[in-house]
Amino acid sequence: MSSSVDTQGIDKVRDWILGRHPDRTELAPDVNIIENRLVDSLAFVELVYAIEDASGREIDFDAIDVEDFQSLATIERAFFS
Amino acid sequence: MVSEVIDRSARFHGILDRLTEKSIDDYYNPYRLFEWPEQLPEDMWWMSPELTTTHGTEIADRLGREQLYALSRQESINFYSLNVHGIRELLVEVVNRIHTKGFETPSEFFHHFIGEENEHMWFFAEFCLRYGNGKMYRQPAVTGGPAPSREVESLLVFARIMIFEELVDHFNSTMAADDRLHETIRAINRIHHQDESRHIAFGRELVQLLFDEVRRTASNTELDDISRYVRRYMTHSFESLYHPQVYRDAGLDNPHEVRRALLESDARARAEETTFRKTSKFLRKTGILR
Numbered sequence: 294m295s296s297s298v299d300t301q302g303i304d305k306v307r308d309w310i311l312g313r314h315p316d317r318t319e320l321a322p323d324v325n326i327i328e329n330r331l332v333d334s335l336a337f338v339e340l341v342y343a344i345e346d347a348s349g350r351e352i353d354f355d356a357i358d359v360e361d362f363q364s365l366a367t368i369e370r371a372f373f374s
Numbered sequence: 375m376v377s378e379v380i381d382r383s384a385r386f387h388g389i390l391d392r393l394t395e396k397s398i399d400d401y402y403n404p405y406r407l408f409e410w411p412e413q414l415p416e417d418m419w420w421m422s423p424e425l426t427t428t429h430g431t432e433i434a435d436r437l438g439r440e441q442l443y444a445l446s447r448q449e450s451i452n453f454y455s456l457n458v459h460g461i462r463e464l465l466v467e468v469v470n471r472i473h474t475k476g477f478e479t480p481s482e483f484f485h486h487f488i489g490e491e492n493e494h495m496w497f498f499a500e501f502c503l504r505y506g507n508g509k510m511y512r513q514p515a516v517t518g519g520p521a522p523s524r525e526v527e528s529l530l531v532f533a534r535i536m537i538f539e540e541l542v543d544h545f546n547s548t549m550a551a552d553d554r555l556h557e558t559i560r561a562i563n564r565i566h567h568q569d570e571s572r573h574i575a576f577g578r579e580l581v582q583l584l585f586d587e588v589r590r591t592a593s594n595t596e597l598d599d600i601s602r603y604v605r606r607y608m609t610h611s612f613e614s615l616y617h618p619q620v621y622r623d624a625g626l627d628n629p630h631e632v633r634r635a636l637l638e639s640d641a642r643a644r645a646e647e648t649t650f651r652k653t654s655k656f657l658r659k660t661g662i663l664r
Binding site: 335337338341342345346351352354355357 | 513
């Protein structure tokens with residue numbers, strides 16, 4: 294039950310990223326979204342809010358580890374497991 | 375070289391001398407200047423209602439007076455928190471450049487800028503700590519931008535500083551003149567507005583010079599990238615006023631949904647345009663915004 298909820302959460306994050314890039318239809322879990330500039334420094338805050346909204350968890354902005362935000366896989370591990 | 379452009383500009387030298395002199399003449403002790411009452415009354419606006427993020431939206435229509443006051447309270451704490459952390463970030467950039475190659479000429483003014491910004495950071499933090507239950511709101515950090523060279527990097531740093539200062543100044547000048555607000559709130563906004571008018575004048579001159587230098591050698595694509603980044607940065611700065619934790623702390627349900635609805639509202643687009651009217655005009659005139 295909880296895994297289906299979690300999958301829905303990461304799907305929302307994927308949809309949010311894809312929504313910003315209409316030229317893309319897919320985003321594999323291991324694609325580095327920072328290096329590929331799918332999320333740049335100005336969009337980062339919105340990514341964090343999208344994750345908060347999808348996970349229902351508040352993120353401590355003082356303790357952000359950029360490594361957690363590299364790909365859908367790392368986001369899922371850090372915020373949806 | 376940036377320093378050559380700066381040194382060639384007699385106008386910039388004249389302005390720097392005038393602003394430095396004014397900083398010395400207007401110098402004050404912020405630690406003694408303000409009256410800090412034990413508490414500020416909760417049954418009044420802490421931020422001009424027209425500046426709050428729900429103004430002119432259906433969400434504001436649904437809220438009672440007490441909840442609107444609570445929202446203005448939290449939004450004011452977010453506004454001063456943005457100031458604290460915005461100043462902290464810009465100080466790092468200016469401290470990194472003072473007395474380094476290329477910035478020899480403005481370094482004298484940088485001393486005043488750093489000193490004054492530190493004092494602003496103090497009184498904004500003091501406000502949050504005294505009246506915001508010791509809380510300061512944070513935003514996920516922003517660093518970098520399209521920087522193919524050191525010159526472009528400096529241009530974007532000082533453009534960001536200028537945009538941030540002009541955004542804040544719009545709020546400061548409005549709140550300083552708003553007699554619905556408590557005198558302590560009006561005073562910190564008034565003092566900040568006075569100092570910032572110097573910093574903004576300096577920022578515009580420096581940004582213009584840095585851009586003239588960048589434009590000499592930049593490709594069309596690079597200039598497009600700069601324009602796009604600056605435009606996005608303006609929206610990004612404005613959207614930092616819309617903080618989900620503020621809505622939650624003011625007792626609103628579904629804070630992320632509230633934020634999304636507000637960002638998509640016509641009221642937000644109008645407010646952003648009004649706030650940056652002069653900034654956009656300046657940036658278009660320089661050619662930074664294309």
